[in-house]
Amino acid sequence: MAVTLLAFLLPLLWTALASLGVLPDNSSRPPSWRGSVSLDHFAEVGIAEPAFWQELVTSVLTAACAAAIAVGAGFLAAFGLARAPFRSSRVVTQGFLVLASLPAMAYVIPLSDLMRRVHLLDTFAAVVLSEAAATAPLAVFVLHGAVAQLAPEWEEAAVLDGAGLFRVIGRVVLPLVAPSVVATAVVLFVLDWNMLLVPLVLTSGEIKTIPLGLSDFFTFERELDWPTAAAALIVSLAPVAVLAGIFHRVLNRFALDLRTGE
Amino acid sequence: MRLTRRDRLFLFAPLAFLLAGWLVLPALLGLLATFSTYSPFATSVQFSGLANYAAVVRDPLFVAAARNVAVFTLVAVPLELVIGFSVAYMLRRPFQGRAALRVLLLLPWLVSPIASGVMWHFLFGGATGIVDFVLGWLGRPDMPSPLGDLRLALLAVIAVEVWRMAPFVTFLLLPSLASIPTERWEEATLSGASWTGRVRHVAIPAVRPLLLTITMLLTGLSLGTFDAVLILTGGGPGTATVTPALYSYNRAFGVNDWPVGATSGWLIAAAVLGAGLIYVRLSRTKVAD
Numbered sequence: 345m346a347v348t349l350l351a352f353l354l355p356l357l358w359t360a361l362a363s364l365g366v367l368p369d370n371s372s373r374p375p376s377w378r379g380s381v382s383l384d385h386f387a388e389v390g391i392a393e394p395a396f397w398q399e400l401v402t403s404v405l406t407a408a409c410a411a412a413i414a415v416g417a418g419f420l421a422a423f424g425l426a427r428a429p430f431r432s433s434r435v436v437t438q439g440f441l442v443l444a445s446l447p448a449m450a451y452v453i454p455l456s457d458l459m460r461r462v463h464l465l466d467t468f469a470a471v472v473l474s475e476a477a478a479t480a481p482l483a484v485f486v487l488h489g490a491v492a493q494l495a496p497e498w499e500e501a502a503v504l505d506g507a508g509l510f511r512v513i514g515r516v517v518l519p520l521v522a523p524s525v526v527a528t529a530v531v532l533f534v535l536d537w538n539m540l541l542v543p544l545v546l547t548s549g550e551i552k553t554i555p556l557g558l559s560d561f562f563t564f565e566r567e568l569d570w571p572t573a574a575a576a577l578i579v580s581l582a583p584v585a586v587l588a589g590i591f592h593r594v595l596n597r598f599a600l601d602l603r604t605g606e
Numbered sequence: 607m608r609l610t611r612r613d614r615l616f617l618f619a620p621l622a623f624l625l626a627g628w629l630v631l632p633a634l635l636g637l638l639a640t641f642s643t644y645s646p647f648a649t650s651v652q653f654s655g656l657a658n659y660a661a662v663v664r665d666p667l668f669v670a671a672a673r674n675v676a677v678f679t680l681v682a683v684p685l686e687l688v689i690g691f692s693v694a695y696m697l698r699r700p701f702q703g704r705a706a707l708r709v710l711l712l713l714p715w716l717v718s719p720i721a722s723g724v725m726w727h728f729l730f731g732g733a734t735g736i737v738d739f740v741l742g743w744l745g746r747p748d749m750p751s752p753l754g755d756l757r758l759a760l761l762a763v764i765a766v767e768v769w770r771m772a773p774f775v776t777f778l779l780l781p782s783l784a785s786i787p788t789e790r791w792e793e794a795t796l797s798g799a800s801w802t803g804r805v806r807h808v809a810i811p812a813v814r815p816l817l818l819t820i821t822m823l824l825t826g827l828s829l830g831t832f833d834a835v836l837i838l839t840g841g842g843p844g845t846a847t848v849t850p851a852l853y854s855y856n857r858a859f860g861v862n863d864w865p866v867g868a869t870s871g872w873l874i875a876a877a878v879l880g881a882g883l884i885y886v887r888l889s890r891t892k893v894a895d
Contacts, residue, residue, distance in 0.1 A: 345696050348689075349707070352714055352773055358736050359725050368739045375742035417620035424617030427609055438889060442882030443629070445823050447830020449851035450875030451629060453858045453868045454636030457646050477628035480621060499607045509613045538718030540833040541851075545859065555720040555833070562724050562837055570728045577721045584716045592709045596781045600819045 356581075362574035385575040392561060392572050396579075399557040404583065406468065406543070406553055407536035410475035415529045417476070418483030423517060425484070426491040427499075437488050441600075443481035448541045456545040466550040471543050475536045482535075483528050489601055490524035491517065527598040530591045534584050554580045633875065636868050645864035658869040668870060670845040671853045674760055678849070679828040682764045682771075686824055687817065689768065690775020695809060697776070698783040708780060715774040719767075723837030726766045727753065753839050759846040767834050771824065778820055782813045815889065822885040826878045850874050 361367075363386070365379045389396050425433050455474060456465070464470035494517065502516045518525070540555040547556075558576060562568060588595065609617070638644075640658050644651045662668050693711065697704060717725070729736040731751030738748045752758035786808060794804045810817075832851035835841060841848035841856075850870055858867025 348693055348696070349711070352711060352769065355725065355729055355736060355769070356713055356717070358729060362728075362734065367734050368736075370733050370735065370738040370742050370748065373742060373745075375739045413624065417624050420617045421621035424609065424614055427607060428614075435886060438886045439882075441819060441822060442826075442879065442885065443625075445826025445882065446878050447826060447832070447851060447874055449830050449832055449854055449871050450878065451633040451636055451871065453854065453864070453871050454639060455628065455632035458632050458635065460646065473624065474628045477624050480624055484621065496607070503607050509607075509609070509616065512607055534716060538716075538720075540718070540720055540836070541855075545855075555718045558718075558724060559720045559833075559837055562720075562727075570734050573724050573728065577717070577725055580721055581713070581717055585713060588709055588712055588716060592705060595709075595712075595777075598778075599781060600778055600823075601782060601816050 359574045359577055362571050363578045365571055367571070385571040386579065388569075388572045389576045389579060392568065393557055393576070395552060396557060396576065399552050399554050400579070400583075402551060403537055403553040406471050406475065406551070407533050409468075409472045410479065410536045411529050411532040413472065413476040414480040414483050414532055415487075415525060418480045418528070419487050419518075419521075419525060420513075422484050422487035423491050423513065425488050427496075437485060440481040440484040440488075444479075444485060448478055448539075452541055452545045459546055466547050468551055470546050471551050471553075474542045474546060475539055478539070478542060479532045479535050483532060486528050486598060486600065487521070487524060489599055490521045490597070494520055523594040524597040524599075526591060527594045527596070530587055530595060531598050533587065537584055637872055640865065640869040640872050643865060645862075647862065647864070654865075658865045659873075661866055662870045662873065665866070667845060667848065668850065668853055671848045671850045674845075674847060675829060675831060675849045677760060678764055678767075678831055679825060681761075682767050682828055683821065683824045685764070685768045686771045686775050687821065689772040690820075691779060691813075691817075693772070693776040694779040694783050695805065697780055698786070698809075700784070708777065711773045712777050713773070714770050715777070717770060719770065719833035720837055722766060722770050723834065726762075726838060727751075730762060754843055756843055756846050759839055759843060763835055763838055763847050766838060767828075767831070770834075771827070775820055775824070779813055779816065782816050783809060786812050818885065818889055822881065825881050829874055829877050829881070 358368075365382045365385060366377060367379050369376045369378045393399075425437060452474075459465045459470045459474075498516050498520065499512050502512050507515065537553075538555060539553075540559065543551060543553050543556055544559075552560075558580065562573070641653065641655060642651050643654050697707065714722075728734060730753055732738070735751075737751075741747070741749055752762040755762075790808050790812075791804065794808050799807060830851050831849045832855065835847050835849055835852060839847040841852050851874060854867045854871040854874070856867075857863045857870065
């Protein structure tokens with residue numbers, strides 16, 4: 345148990361130490377540690393890649409907007425599917441999972457051409473909507489499971505009281521599945537945060553997210569100093585790690601089970 | 607509740623608009639384009655039949671890429687499933703600090719493939735790496751980075767991906783494994799089942815549909831491997847770690863060979879859709895029995 349945990353976390357611990365300036369000395373026998381703890385390397389990130397902090401803001405905005413749109417559209421469709429009278433809704437839902445598994449590379453080449461033709465290339469809207477479209481199928485799949493688990497009686501009671509679709513969703517369904525919705529939003533935020541290919545082919549530097557920035561300064565400056573790179577990595581990991589920490593209780597509700605709704 | 611036509615329009619229109627415009631339409635336009643000489647830079651477009659497909663399949667680089675991604679998928683996906691399942695199995699009983707541990711274990715998945723590429727580039731090699739540090743402690747000579755070794759590069763890339771994805775599998779499996787009623791474990795123990803018996807007859811049946819779903823996601827992810835190799839190896843050394851996605855990207859955006867890039871991209875889609883058909887079929891048979 346401890347060994348497994350160590351295997352997964354040691355590389356990150358190594359990186360965290362390097363970002364603080366503590367490096368191993370592999371030439372001595374046995375290997376030892378050198379360097380003293382300092383925060384200098386975090387300041388150097390902004391020098392090595394001047395736009396880094398700007399990229400951090402762009403990443404937060406694109407990932408938040410894309411996750412919100414995907415979860416919003418996905419939730420409505422998931423509710424519609426779960427309450428639809430047609431029998432093949434199960435296969436349709438599985439189809440969404442297959443779509444969620446489709447790598448972006450399968451369609452980003454024509455997507456970039458399409459965006460260029462409608463003059464959306466290098467715009468915030470194109471990146472956000474493309475990321476939302478890439479992740480929405482997963483949201484549909486997970487939220488369909490959550491909605492299908494609800495007993496329809498709750499909604500029927502509200503309908504008897506004269507509630508329309510908006511009231512039923514807003515007052516009855518959404519409060520009941522809120523933990524699943526939040527969990528899905530967090531997972532989608534992480535996926536969007538880490539997405540490379542979509543912003544890569546849709547922008548030429550105007551809308552730059554963290555993975556793009558990291559890949560740039562690493563491709564062009566191979567000699568990048570490890571502590572600075574490590575500091576950039578830790579900064580890029582921190583927001584999603586904090587998010588996962590805050591929401592760790594509801595993250596349980598991100599369930600991919602198909603048993604529900606049967 | 608019974609949905610009216612207007613209700614359904616309201617519920618499905620946003621998703622339909624989003625998927626149609628930014629996923630389905632580009633994918634289908636791309637499919638059409640693979641049968642022609644279309645390119646954004648071309649002045650005229652001609653129907654070319656299967657010529658693009660023939661060009662892709664005959665390209666030794668694509669063949670190498672297809673071989674690599676097949677190895678990658680066949681090795682990485684089972685490893686991710688087995689390791690992810692084992693860790694979740696060990697964590698199935700509540701104990702002090704399990705919630706915190708679960709979040710800590712999710713950390714590798716939170717690292718983007720690009721960031722993990724940068725990180726492992728340094729950890730695998732050189733004076734500051736983790737590999738040489740451990741070897742030094744064991745009194746062994748330093749080892750050159752496996753990323754530069756023709757035979758080891760693909761395995762190293764797979765190891766990094768397993769490191770990143772196995773924790774996500776644990777994260778997805780744990781709630782289901784933890785919710786198996788205690789009596790089921792006790793019954794199995796009383797009836798003399800060994801731990802392998804408990805895994806086979808209690809744990810696996812409880813998470814089988816979930817495992818199938820996770821396998822589908824991991825397979826799609828593996829077949830599209832792009833950013834995991836982009837930084838780590840860039841496809842090298844030689845063609846040792848090139849993947850179809852990297853090939854498509856380089857064709858379309860690197861050397862402006864748009865038709866070949868789009869066509870090889872569609873071959874990835876075809877492979878994933880094929881896996882999807884198997885997935886839908888398998889989930890149906892599971893429900894039947």
